[in-house]
Amino acid sequence: MxxxxxxxxxxxxxxxxxxxxxxxxxxxxxxxxxxxxxxxxxxxxxxxxxxxxxxxxxxxxxxxxxxxxxxxxxxxxxxxxxxxxxxxxxxxxxxxxxxxxxxxxxxxxxxxxxxxxxxxxxxxxxxxxxxxxxxxxxxxxxxxxxxxxxxxxLHTAPGSQALLEDFRRTDRLELNSVHVERRGPAAHVTFRNSHCLNAEDNQLIADLESAVDVVLLDDRVRVGVLRGGGVDHPRYAGRRVFSAGINLKDLRNGAISYLDFLLGRELGYVNKLAHGLLPTESGWRVPAAVHKPWVAAVDTFAIGGGMQLLLVVDRVIAEDGAFFSLPAADEGIVPGLGNLRLTRLTGARMARQVLLSGRRLRAGEPGAELVCDEVVPAGELHDAVERAVADLAGPAVAANRAMLALAEEPWSHLRSYLAExxxxxxxxxxxxxxxxxxxxxxxxx
Structure with a gap:
């Protein structure tokens, strides 16, 4: 025509x-x-x-x-x-x-x-x-x-309740791209998108919401741990990687969903990490949401969405030499709620360097301590995580964590950001x- x-x-x-x-x-x-x-x-x-x-x-x-x-x-x-x-x-x-x-x-x-x-x-x-x-x-x-x-x-996602029953029986949960295992008071959530450096795609987002639901719903669990699993890339053979951010190949191929990934991620599992889970109508209890502290163990790097997770957890432990970045200017998209949350941790000047100019923060270097609590040799990351779990497993931690979330990110402020x-x-x-x-x-x- x-x-x-x-x-x-x-x-x-x-x-x-x-x-x-x-x-x-x-x-x-x-x-x-x-x-x-x-x-x-x-x-x-x-x-x-x-x-x-x-x-x-x-x-x-x-x-x-x-x-x-x-x-x-x-x-x-x-x-x-x-x-x-x-x-x-x-x-x-x-x-x-x-x-x-x-x-x-x-x-x-x-x-x-x-x-x-x-x-x-x-x-x-x-x-x-x-x-x-x-x-x-x-x-x-x-x-x-x-x-x-x-x-x-913030309510339980469809299917999570059935997964919880399996997890309580076996202390393990195998999803397509996520593995969850309970060890004492901690539930270890491991990203297993090994073919793409643990980059986030539609499947990983769905699996992570199910995993976060299960961790928050299981009353035997006091602390959640996030960590990347081993990857296939020859440059990182035999190593773990925390996250390479959004899967840009899937974005090019039209396989990144606006509802299930770009918006659903922020309103779903990431917001549950930050603001807890609402399993039922609140009734008289305050706070209504179920909160638990989270530890992030960063191997190699946390890029994009991976670094965004560091802004909502309670303890970040990285191996020596790991780096963190939000390459928004390079990718051309908005890095989730990173713009809202990074300034609170680093101050406005550094946030602009990271978000607008692509500055990388390397564990152990000046400035990186604003998003990373502890840096250890690669072989000592496991033991450092265990110490953090013991430190955060106290019964009063969850309640204080909930109040911190209210103070740091008021609901109306969060809603206004999400609307734009x-x-x-x-x-x-x-x-x-x-x-x-x-x-x-x-x-x-």
């Missing part, structure tokens, strides 16, 4: 302005999104478009996002009340999207459109996940809806510079 035969996007009227009635405004949004979608489907697939066609697609997507943003700016709180039946239902991210698709057509992309994008490399996706960022950003900006959603994501992160991260993973970087690395691999 030539550019001349394509529908004129200028014929699409301006996005509807919400008037205040939820049902009326929702119907106007549905009709508008439907018209935009019809025009978009008449265009060739993204890899086959010329510049003019891609400009038309951009205009259609932007117009529809503007309509969704305007609707949610007026009705986000009401929408959440409808989707959760007055907050009587606790819906995690994916079920919440499915409910929105059913009850408010046009508010988020249809499942068929999201599914089409899942099978494409990142450079060829339409970017429908950006609309999910608009949706969740709006919900998180609402004090009531956003807080309820955050609390929902939800949108910005969705935009970044579809930005031209990020796609160019991952394609360049792919070509040079």
């Amino acid at each position: 030539s550019s001349a035969m394509l529908p004129d996007t200028h014929a699409l009227p301006s996005p509807p302005v919400p008037r205040g009635q939820l049902a009326t405004d929702a119907e106007a949004l549905r009709r508008y999104a439907e018209r935009a979608e019809r025009r978009l489907t008449l265009l060739p697939p993204r890899p086959e478009r010329d510049a003019a066609q891609e400009a038309q697609a951009d205009a259609l997507r932007d117009a529809c996002r503007t309509a969704r943003h305007s609707f949610l700016a007026r009705h986000a709180e009401q929408v959440y009340e409808v989707l959760t039946e007055g907050r009587a239902r606790r819906l995690r991210l994916n079920p919440l999207v499915r409910e929105a698709q059913a009850r408010f057509p046009g508010l988020v992309p249809a499942e068929a459109r999201l599914a089409e994008d899942r099978d494409r490399v990142q450079a060829q996706k339409e970017g429908h996940e950006i609309d999910l960022g608009v949706f969740f950003g709006a919900l998180l900006r609402c004090a009531v809806a956003g807080t309820h959603l955050m609390e929902t994501m 992160f939800a949108v910005v991260q969705a935009q970044r993973i579809y930005s031209a510079d990020v796609i160019a970087r991952v394609e360049s690395r792919w070509a040079g691999a």
Whole structure:
């Protein structure tokens, strides 16, 4: 189809302005999104478009996002009340999207459109996940809806309860990319993504949330330990590696999920490390969340998401020569909640050096002590971890740890950050510079 035969996007009227009635405004949004979608489907697939066609697609997507943003700016709180039946239902991210698709057509992309994008490399996706960022950003900006959603994501993930029963029976848990073993008062969580230097992918994120749930739910466990397992890379043969951060190969191939990884990671297992787990409705107990101290044992390096974990645990022990980095400027994406949490530990000046200029912190060197409590020779890491477990296993540690979390990261402050992160991260993973970087690395691999 030539550019001349394509529908004129200028014929699409301006996005509807919400008037205040939820049902009326929702119907106007549905009709508008439907018209935009019809025009978009008449265009060739993204890899086959010329510049003019891609400009038309951009205009259609932007117009529809503007309509969704305007609707949610007026009705986000009401929408959440409808989707959760007055907050009587606790819906995690994916079920919440499915409910929105059913009850408010046009508010988020249809499942068929999201599914089409899942099978494409990142450079060829339409970017429908950006609309999910608009949706969740709006919900998180609402004090009531956003807080309820955050609390929902601190509840036990599906399947964790069954895994807990197995763990209590055997003191071991073997997941696809994570191994958990109880040794006395400690549960040792080992990353086993050996083929990619323990980089994070969709599977590892899901497995880590299950593992964190089990550790926090098992009342025999007083302390959790995070450590990377051995890896396959010939440069590190026979060595453990803590984490190489996000799996950039998967990002290039379109296999990093916005819901399950980029947003779900921060609201799920990482937030549980920081703020505990809500196994049931809180009742009278204060604090309601189950907190336990965590130790991170860093072999070789903790890059990106690996370093982000160091910002929420209670004791970091690294082997001599290990390094930590948040290569956000190089990767082009936002390093999770690293921007929020690093400044608290290092101060603003060093945080800018790490986040904006890619400064590495090497264990034992000046400055690194701000994110690392102890540095030991590689052969002594195991014994240092055992000492840390003994130190943190006291009965009052968890309660004081919970109060520290409240003091250091107030819930409203965290919610405000997450609201902006939800949108910005969705935009970044579809930005031209990020796609160019991952394609360049792919070509040079």
